[in-house]
Amino acid sequence: MNHYERFAELLAKKKSGNISLPEQRELMELAAHDPKFQKLSDTFESIYNTTVYQNKIAEKLWPSIEKKINIAMAPQISNHKKRSTRQLIISLSVAASLLICFFSYKYYNPSTSLSKKENIVSTKMGSRSNLVLPDGTKVTLNADSKISYGENFAKNTREVILTGEAYFDVKHDAEHPFIIHTDDVTIKVLGTAFNVRAYPNELNTETALIRGSLLVTLNKNENQKIVLKPNQKILVRNERVISKQKAVPLMVITETQKAGADSSVVETQWLNNKLSFNREPFENIVATLERWYGVQIEVHNKLLLSEKFSGVFENKTVEEVLRALQAVGNFIYQKKNDIIIIN
């Protein structure tokens, strides 16, 4: 059996959870001695942690399910024949308030579904993925992100819905505008390469342009349209995140940040497996580390959360990153049952 067959065998054992300690060591050694095997392992993990599915069944069943659960939530009709007037009045007012609740739930989260049948690709924490859309546009999806597109993609327009972070390299096609929907902004692509960051738990949606030009429209106010030029980025406030900071502006246009010696841009460092922070509050760094490495981190030292850190980490383990931050930040971290605790 040659090396690669043995490597595959060990990967399979690892996935089943039946791998012995010496076998684990063997796997690590194979990967360490040969970068090709490391690459194979990384790509395998990325594929294993990316889910590709359709919502065909869900879309078909939802209307009926929705009806049934709302009937289930309606007040029960009493079987008692004798009812006093007072009881009747009370039960009527309860019914009225439940009706109001139903309506507000229905409109609370307008469906941003593109069409009945969507293709959906989503990544887990600690994993990223590359895919090619039917028109040839290349997308790199960062950890904990999801992109979906309908079956009518490229008929008139090329539209996708994004949650999380992705880098787009859009195939030029003037006949079919490329449009990206996130919760707070809609981006129409007039050029080619750019990064969109729209995580639901972050303060802002961030769109950074590398090449070409983009038209960004605020979903809250469609009259607010901004054209971005290369090396510009725009941050739009995420209404769903409650911020402890005094006033987060609705939107800010600034320049993309250069990252040190080489002229690469901070916002796309993640593509090169470089973790980059530029005066980031520790709170955000923790969230990024959780996504990047797929770990859970608890910060008990609340004062630490708003302190800012800068740094670039390339191919480092989470422990190495924490040790570096620890030296500057004056905290202690420990690992307890797979959770990292910071004091």
Add this chain to the structure above:
Amino acid sequence: MNEKKVTYLLLAITERDDQAAFRDLLQRFSEGLYAYTFSIVNDVPAAEEIVEDVFVNLWKNRKMLPAIKNISYYLYTACKNNALNYIQKNKKYSSFSLEDLEENIIFSYTTPETDFIEKSNLQIILNAIKQLPPACQMVFRLAKEDGLSYQAIAKLLNISIKTVENHMNKAIKLIAKILYNTLPEFSDYYKRRAK
């Protein structure tokens, strides 16, 4: 979708009666549950109705959600039980007929209309998985997408744990082989190989 997100969804459903979260949960699991259920009942409307009923019941009992340790296993088992009841009631012969499954049911994400022009590793591999025998695909899907343990899969499919292991090994070796043949890092080595 990862486990943290599923936990968040369950919390939203239990504590806030969040129907949007419930819909997300449906999206996350319905495709897999449908494929599994269909493999037992072999009837489209029946499979759809079973999945629907399982979810409606889940909603009705949502206050008890925190007590469920593994939502994935819970949903699959509920579908299995309902499916077996259906088989009994309708006196149909069933033998977990994975071999008769329509080609696209287990991994149905690409159809001819949306076929990819260029292919990334992800797409090449998923297309290859679809060429595996249905039983292999089902096992792989349950492990990968729904995070079920080999033991749980064995129970759900009425096969031995060893069989589950064999299927998984087959699928993983196939993936490793494809990556080995398509990753540029390996291209020199590939040229040297006789095969």
